[in-house]
Amino acid sequence: xxxxxxxxxxxxxxxxxxxxxxxxxxxxxxxxxxxxxxxxxxxxxxxxxxxxxxxxxxxxxxxxxxxxxxxxxxxxxxxxxxxxxxxxxxxxxxxxxxxxxxxxxxxxxxxxxxxxxxxxxxxxxxxxxxxxxxxxxxxxxxxxxxxxxxxxxxxxxxxxxxxxxxxxxxxxxxxxxxxxxxxxxxxxxxxxxxxxxxxxxxxxxxxxxxxxxxxxxxxxxxxxxxxxxxxxxxxxxxxxxxxxxxxxxxxxxxxxxxxxxxxxxxxxxxxxxxxxxxxxxxxxxxxxxxxxxxxxxxxxxxxxxxxxxxxxxxxxxxxxxxxxxxxxxxxxxxxxxxxxxxxxxxxxxxxxxxxxxxxxxxxxxxxxxxxxxxxxxxxxxxxxxxxxxxxxxxxxxxxxxxxxxxxxxxxxxxxxxxxxxxxxxxxxxxxxxxxxxxxxxxxxxxxxxxxxxxxxxxxxxxxxxxxxxxxxxxxxxxxxxxxxxxxxxxxxxxxxxxxxxxxxxxxxxxxxxxxxxxxxxxxxxxxxxxxxxxxxxxxxxxxxxxxxxxxxxxxxxxxxxxxxxxxxxxxxxxxxxxxxxxxxxxxxxxxxxxxxxxxxxxxxxxxxxxxxxxxxxxxxxxxxxxxxxxxxxxxxxxxxxxxxxxxxxxxxxxxxxxxxxxxxxxxxxxxxxxxxxxxxxxxxxxxxxxxxxxxxxxxxxxxxxxxxxxxxxxxxxxxxxxxxxxxxxxxxxxxxx
Numbered sequence: 001x002x003x004x005x006x007x008x009x010x011x012x013x014x015x016x017x018x019x020x021x022x023x024x025x026x027x028x029x030x031x032x033x034x035x036x037x038x039x040x041x042x043x044x045x046x047x048x049x050x051x052x053x054x055x056x057x058x059x060x061x062x063x064x065x066x067x068x069x070x071x072x073x074x075x076x077x078x079x080x081x082x083x084x085x086x087x088x089x090x091x092x093x094x095x096x097x098x099x100x101x102x103x104x105x106x107x108x109x110x111x112x113x114x115x116x117x118x119x120x121x122x123x124x125x126x127x128x129x130x131x132x133x134x135x136x137x138x139x140x141x142x143x144x145x146x147x148x149x150x151x152x153x154x155x156x157x158x159x160x161x162x163x164x165x166x167x168x169x170x171x172x173x174x175x176x177x178x179x180x181x182x183x184x185x186x187x188x189x190x191x192x193x194x195x196x197x198x199x200x201x202x203x204x205x206x207x208x209x210x211x212x213x214x215x216x217x218x219x220x221x222x223x224x225x226x227x228x229x230x231x232x233x234x235x236x237x238x239x240x241x242x243x244x245x246x247x248x249x250x251x252x253x254x255x256x257x258x259x260x261x262x263x264x265x266x267x268x269x270x271x272x273x274x275x276x277x278x279x280x281x282x283x284x285x286x287x288x289x290x291x292x293x294x295x296x297x298x299x300x301x302x303x304x305x306x307x308x309x310x311x312x313x314x315x316x317x318x319x320x321x322x323x324x325x326x327x328x329x330x331x332x333x334x335x336x337x338x339x340x341x342x343x344x345x346x347x348x349x350x351x352x353x354x355x356x357x358x359x360x361x362x363x364x365x366x367x368x369x370x371x372x373x374x375x376x377x378x379x380x381x382x383x384x385x386x387x388x389x390x391x392x393x394x395x396x397x398x399x400x401x402x403x404x405x406x407x408x409x410x411x412x413x414x415x416x417x418x419x420x421x422x423x424x425x426x427x428x429x430x431x432x433x434x435x436x437x438x439x440x441x442x443x444x445x446x447x448x449x450x451x452x453x454x455x456x457x458x459x460x461x462x463x464x465x466x467x468x469x470x471x472x473x474x475x476x477x478x479x480x481x482x483x484x485x486x487x488x489x490x491x492x493x494x495x496x497x498x499x500x501x502x503x504x505x506x507x508x509x510x511x512x513x514x515x516x517x518x519x520x521x522x523x524x525x526x527x528x529x530x531x532x533x534x535x536x537x538x539x540x541x542x543x544x545x546x547x548x549x550x551x552x553x554x555x556x557x558x559x560x561x562x563x564x565x566x567x568x569x570x571x572x573x574x575x576x577x578x579x580x581x582x583x584x585x586x587x588x589x590x591x592x593x594x595x596x597x598x599x600x601x602x603x604x605x606x607x608x609x610x611x612x613x614x615x616x617x618x619x620x621x622x623x624x625x626x627x628x629x630x631x632x633x634x635x636x637x638x639x640x641x642x643x644x645x646x647x648x649x650x651x652x653x654x655x656x657x658x659x660x661x662x663x664x665x666x667x668x669x670x671x672x673x674x675x676x677x678x679x680x681x682x683x684x685x686x687x688x689x690x691x692x693x694x695x696x697x698x699x700x701x702x703x704x705x706x707x708x709x710x711x712x713x714x715x716x717x718x719x720x721x722x723x724x725x726x727x728x729x730x731x732x733x734x735x736x737x
Contacts, residue, residue, distance in 0.1 A: 017424075017427065017428070017429050018381045018382060018384065018386075018427065018428045018429065019381065019389050019428070019429040019431055020332075020377060020378070020380055020381030020384070020389065020390050020391075020392055020428055020429070020430060020431065021389055021390065021391045021392065021431050021432075021433050021438045021441075021442075022377055022392050022394070022420065022430055022431065022432050022433065023070070023071065023347065023391060023392065023393045023394070023432075023433050023434065023435045023438050024070040024071065024394050024395075024432070025070070025071040025072070025073060025228070025288060025311060025349075025393065025394070025395040025396075025435060026058060026070065026071070026072050026073065026396070026397075026398030027073045027075075027230075027288055027395065027396065027397055027398055028054070028055060028058075028072065028073060028074050028075070028078060028398045028399055029073075029075040029077070029078050029230065029234055029290075029397075029399075030046055030047045030050065030075075030077070030078050030081065031077065031234065031508055031510035031511070031527075031530075032077050032080075032081070032233060032505050032508065032530075033046070033047060033081065033092070033530070034081065034084070034090065035530070035533075036502060036505075036530070036533045036534050036537050037533045037536075037537075040090065041090050041091050041092050041093065041096075042081065042090055042091070042092035042093075043092070043093075043526050043529075043530055044092065044094075044523060044526055045092040045093075045094040045095060047078065047081040047082060047085065048085055048092060048095065048205070048209055049171040050399045051082055051085070051208065051209040051212045052171055052172050052173060052176060052205055052208045052209060053171055053172065053173035053176075053399075053402065053403075053408055054173065054398060054399035054400075054402050054408070055082075055212045055216075055399065056173055056175050056176065056208055056211070056212060056215070057173040057174055057175050057402065057408055057409070057410070057413070058072075058398055058399075058413070059212070059215040059216060059219060060174075060175035061413045061414065061417055062219055062224055062225060062417070063215070063219065063224075064414075064417070065417040065418070065420070065421045066222065066224050067421050067432075068224075068417050068420045068421050068432045069223075069224065069225070069226075069432045069433050069434050069437065070224075070225055070226075070432060070433075070434060071225065071226045071227075071228055071286070071434045071435045071436070072216065072219075072225045072226070072227055072228070072398065073227075073228045073229065073230060073288040073398075074216065074227060074228075074229065074276075075229065075230040075232075075234050075272075075290075076229060076230070076232045076233075076271070076272045076275045076276065077232060077233050077234060077505075077508070079213065079275070079279060080275075082209065082212050082213055083213060085206075085209045085210075086209055086210040086212070086213065088206075093112075094116060094117075095202070097109055097112060097113055097116075097117075097164070098164050098167070098168055098198070098202060099198075099199075099202060101195055102157040102158070102160045102161035102164065102195070103157050105157075105160060107149065107152055107153075107595075108595060110152035110155065110160060111148040111149060111151075111152045113160060113163060113164065114139050114146075114148055114151050114152060114155065114163075115143065115148060117163050117164065117166075117167040118136055118139070118167070119167075119522060120167070120170045120171060120403070121403045121404055122136065123404075124403065124404060124405065124406055124407075124408075125170040125171075125403075126170065129166055129169070129170065129187075129190070130190065130191075131162055131166060131190050131191035132162075132163075132166040132167075132170065135159060135162065135163050135166070138151075138154075138155070138159075139151055139155075158192070161193055161194075161195065161198065162191050162192070162193055164198055165186060165193040165197065165198050165201060168201055168202065168205060169183065169186055169187060169201065172205075172208075173402075173408045174407050174408050174409075174410035176204070176208055180204050180208070182197075182200050182201055182204045183201070183204060186201060213279070216280075217279075217280050217281070220280055220282070221281070225434065226285070226286065226434035226435065226436050226437065227276070227280055227282075227284060228284050228285075228286040228287060228288050228435075229272045229273065229275075229276040229284045229287055229288075230272060230287065230288050230289065230290050231265070231268035231269045231272050231287070231289065231290060232267075232268045232269075232271045232272045232275070232504065233268060233504050233505050233507060233508040234290040234508045234509050234510060235264075235265070235268055235290060235507040235508055235509055236290055236291060236293045236455070236461060236464045236465075236509045236512070237265050237268065237269070237289055237290065237293060237294075237295075237298045237301075238293050238294065238295035238297065238298050238453055238461065239293075239461055239464060239465055239474075240261055240262075240264055240265040240268070240507055241260065241261070241262045241265045241295065241297045241298065241301075242258070242259075242260045242262070242297065243255060243256060243258055243259045243260070243465060243474055243478075244258050245295050245297070245453050245461070246453075246460070246461045246462075246465050246466065248295075248452075248453040248454075249319075249452070249453055249454045249458075249459060249460035249461065250460050250461070250462060250466060253462070253465070253466040254466060254471065255465060255466060255471065256465070256471040256472070256474040256475045256478070257475060257478065259474060259475075259477070259478035259481070261478075261481055261507075262297070264481070264503070264504065264507060265298070265301060266301055266304075266305075267504070268504060268507070269287070269301055269302070269305055269307075270305060272287070273287075273305060273306075273307075283306075284307075285307070285308040285309060285436045286307065286308060286309045286310060286311075286435060286436050287302060287307045287310050288310070288311055288395070289310060289311075289312070290508075290509045291455045291456055291457065291463075291464075291509055292311065292312040292313050292316070292349070292395070292455050292456030293312075293454070293455040293456075293461060293509075294310065294312045294316060294346075294451055294452075294453070294454070294455075295451065295453040296339070296450060296451055296453070299337055299339035299340075299344050299451055300339045300340040300342075302339065302344045303339040303340060303341070303342030303343060303344050304340070304342070307344060308344070308345060308436065308439075309334075309344065309345040309346065309347070309435060309436055309439055310344055310345075310346050311346060311347045311348065311349065311393060311395055311435065312346065312348055312349070312451075312454075312455075312456060313348060313349055313351060313454070313455065313456035313457075313459060314328065314331050314348050314349060314350060314351050315351070315454070315458070315459035316348060316451070316452045316454045316455075316456070316459050317330065317331060317335070317348040317448075317452075318459075319452035319454065319459055320337075320448045320450060320451050320452040321448060321449045321450040322335075322446060322447065322448050322449060323446070323447060323449065330446065331348055331350060332350075332380060332384065332390035332391055332392055333388075333390065333391055333442075333444070333445070333446060334346065334347050334391060334438070334439045334442070334443070334444040335347075335348075335444050335446050335447065335448045336443075336444040336446070336447045336448070337447070337448040337451050338447065338448065338449055338450070339451075343447075345439050345443070345444055346448070346451075347391060347393040347435055347438075347439070348393060349393045349394065349395035349396075349456065350392055350393060350394060351456070353373065353376060353377070353392070353394045354394050354395055354396040355396075356369075356372070356373060357373065357394070357396055357401060358396050358397060358400075358401045359401075361373070361405075361412060362401065362404040362405045362406075362409075362412075366411035366412040366414075366415050367411075367415060369412055370412060370415040370416045370419060373416065374416070374419050374420075374425050374430065375425070375426070377392055377425075377428075377430060378425045378426040378427075378428040378430065379426075380392055381428035381429075381430075382426070382427070382428060389431075389442055391433075391438050391442070393435065395456075420432045463512070463513060463516070463518055463519075464509055464512040464513065465512070467515065467516035467517065468516075469515035469516050469554050469555055469556070470512050470515045470516050472554055473511060473512055473515055473531065473554055474512075476532075476535055476547075476549065476550065476554075477503075477506055477507065477535065479547065480503055480506065480535040480538040480539065481503060481538075483538060483539055483542055483544050484496075484499050484500060484503055484538050484542060487542035487543065487544050488500070488542055491541070491542060491543075495541050495542075496541075496542075498537075498541055499537065499538045499541035499542055502534040502535070502537040502538050502541070503534070503535075503538050505534045506531055506534040506535050506538075510527070511527055511528075511530070511531035514527045514528075514555065514557075515554060515555055520557060521557065524555050524557040525553065525555075527555075528553045528554055528555045529553070531554070532550045532551075532553075532554070535550055536550050548651035548653075549649075549651075551644060551646070551651060551702070552646050552651065552700070552720070553720075568592055568593045569592050570590060570591055570592040570615065570616050570617070570723060571590050572589075572590030573590060573616070573617060573618045573619070573726065574587070574588060574589070574590045574591050574616035574617070574618060574623060575618045575621075575623075576588055576591075576616075576623055576625070576683065578623070578675050578677055578683045578684070578685045579677055579679065579683065580661075580663075580677030580678055580679025580680060580681060580682065580683055581679055581680055581681070582627075582680045582681055588614045588616065588625060590616060591614040591615060591616035591623070591625070592614065592615050592616065592721060592723075593612060593613070593614055594612070594613045594615070594715060594716050594721055595611065595612045595613075609628055609629055609638050609705060609713060610626045610627070610628065610629065610703075610705065610713060610715055611627045611628060611629040612626070612627040613625070613626055613627075613703060613715045613716075613721075614626075614627075615701055615721055615723065616723070617688070617723050617724075617725065617726065618726075619726060619728070620687055620688070620689060621674070621685045621686060621687050621688060622645075622685070622686045622688050622699075622701070622723065623683070623684065623685055623686075624643065624682075624683070624684040624686075624701075624703065625681055625682065625683050625684075626641075626681065626682040626683075626703070626715075627681050628681065628682070638658040638678075638705065638707070639657075639658055639705055639706050639707035640655060640656065640657055640658065640705070640706045640707075641655070641656050641657075641658050641676070641682070641684075641703060641704070641705055641706075642654070642655050642703070642704040642705075642706060643655075643666070643684070643686065643701070643702075643703055643704075644701070644702040644703070644704065644720075645686075645691065645693070645699050645700070645701055646699065646700040646701075646702075646720060647693055647694065647697055647698070647699045647700070647725075648694075648697070652668070652691050652693075653668075654666040654667065654668045654673065654674070654686060655667050656676040656684070657676075658676070658678050658682060658705075659678060660678050660679065661678065661679060662676075662677075662678060663675065663676070663677050664676050666684070666686065668690075668691065673686065673687065673690055673691075674686040674687060688725060693725050694725065695725050695726065695727050695728065696724070696725065696726075696727045697724070697725055698722050698723065698724050698725075699722075699723050699724075699725055700720030700721070700722055701720055701721045701722070701723060702714065702715065702716065702720045702721070703715040
């Protein structure tokens with residue numbers, strides 16, 4: 001093991017001035033939004049939008065104060081996605097909707113814009129733009145009470161065009177607002193935008209995104225920032241090594257069946273180090289583990305791969321083992337941590353200071369907030385033993401806090417870096433530094449003999465394991481891993497590598513973050529579908545049957561959203577005539593209606609052959625009607641329809657060919673059932689009692705259209721539509737889905 005430095009530090013030359021090292025680590029990360037099933041675009045736009053805001057603004061602040069040093073953590077999965085945008089390899093559904101001329105928007109497009117284009121903090125992003133604020137109030141503030149179809153008809157093309165522009169403008173950070181003429185001009189104009197102005201704004205956005213990675217590379221090459229990395233897809237590495245590691249901090253937790261994938265954990269780390277070196281020209285000395293999650297096994301991996309330093313939370317420090325008892329005053333120094341045959345130097349964040357920036361200071365005047373923060377730092381310096389240099393590590397998210405600050409945190413960040421650049425406050429020298437530089441200048445004098453297994457939240461892994469939903473996600477992940485292990489050996493190298501890649505993506509922490517009760521996503525169905533799609537690809541690429549459970553959302557929150565996806569819920573029992581003819585409307589008057597969006601989809605391919613899906617039920621049968629698109633209407637043979645019915649843990653699949661002017665039965669477990677007619681439209685009837693569906697219980701429905709064994713369309717795009725199997729005494733008017 002590397003010997004420790006002497007137990008005392010040499011005093012500074014100026015004994016009359018105390019010094020405190022201030023080490024910010026700004027963590028920049030987004031999950032992998034790349035769609036593994038549909039067109040390959042991003043399922044959500046947040047990489048693009050954070051790039052025009054937080055990623056650019058933070059770099060600009062550091063460029064303006066080159067004497068201030070800090071550490072910035074860029075995750076490989078984020079870097080890859082920024083690069084995809086910069087090279088024009090991918091877009092996203094929100095970008096497609098932004099680019100589309102307002103006059104050409106379909107009804108579904110207009111509804112999607114009204115639902116999604118107010119997704120920014122309303123107080124800091126919408127209210128400062130009067131036209132944007134007025135459009136929000138015209139749409140309504142509570143989506144649960146809004147009829148989006150009606151609203152879509154009420155909004156004019158000009159209003160929707162303004163909304164397209166204003167949403168993208170609201171996501172432009174303070175640097176773009178100060179330096180980009182198109183942004184300044186459009187903000188000054190305020191409303192009445194033209195299609196040409198919108199096009200120029202989106203071109204500006206593209207330029208800003210393309211400059212993000214080169215800016216950070218320049219800042220690193222000039223020595224202004226230290227760049228660190230995270231294991232590739234941001235996994236909770238201790239749980240990936242061994243899910244039972246959770247018991248060390250959560251001995252009473254209910255955990256899933258044990259899963260151990262140490263080889264995957266090592267691969268996530270090794271690939272991150274290699275990718276960072278290739279991208280930025282220097283192998284990183286430090287690794288910020290996803291969510292500050294560490295364990296003895298993880299630090300052994302770090303030491304094995306030459307990682308010099310890492311970091312975690314103060315509570316992890318206090319629960320670790322040292323040569324003498326640990327107290328919170330020990331927080332302000334680095335520690336050398338035993339790691340197998342080697343060691344890793346570690347710092348631990350001051351949680352209070354990080355949380356003040358992340359959650360509290362946004363509500364205060366910038367000058368007051370910065371004075372409070374720097375005053376607290378100076379007080380730490382004044383309280384330190386004479387002759388020592390305390391190291392204050394402030395580690396936090398570098399992108400999301402600024403969404404709640406006025407003007408994206410411009411005043412706060414500017415004043416903070418001005419104070420740090422002046423270097424003195426209340427008789428204390430404030431010395432900004434990178435974590436690696438601080439450890440080099442003042443190596444650890446204390447050793448931890450054992451690191452606690454935990455994260456920067458509660459010093460445990462509770463957020464990512466131990467809940468019914470997270471446990472199920474780990475179980476499904478483990479099963480997919482075993483499928484790859486057993487089925488991958490006979491595969492061609494490229495297929496095995498692709499299957500492994502999907503598994504590594506699914507190992508990321510972000511999917512587990514949104515499962516359970518702690519956090520609520522705006523788009524839970526997207527996160528849920530992405531996770532399950534990556535696992536499904538593992539089975540597909542290894543030639544194995546996809547478990548039915550992967551077709552059903554894990555998240556109750558996702559199911560709640562998915563239940564609201566139809567344009568209309570079923571309102572009464574229906575008994576239509578099944579003949580493939582566009583029958584009188586009254587036949588389907590009480591049915592639910594789902595219309596897939598046109599254009600490139602976020603998660604699944606856009607509508608190809610079905611323009612609308614009607615679904616309903618009576619006392620004996622489930623009914624489905626599919627109205628073809630213009631393209632589908634000209635086909636004599638569409639392929640195969642697979643109807644998926646889920647009730648409880650049961651998944652039932654029925655399959656039938658779609659051939660025009662044919663009246664056929666579906667097949668259920670090899671036996672014919674029901675009727676399928678394809679004429680002007682497709683109509684189906686399925687006698688549910690033969691399937692053993694329980695009366696009075698809900699059944700979830702999805703329709704898959706396949707052509708030559710390839711799925712070309714899924715209705716709905718995410719999750720399932722919901723019907724309730726009626727009790728025997730339910731009448732026509734009393735039916736409720």
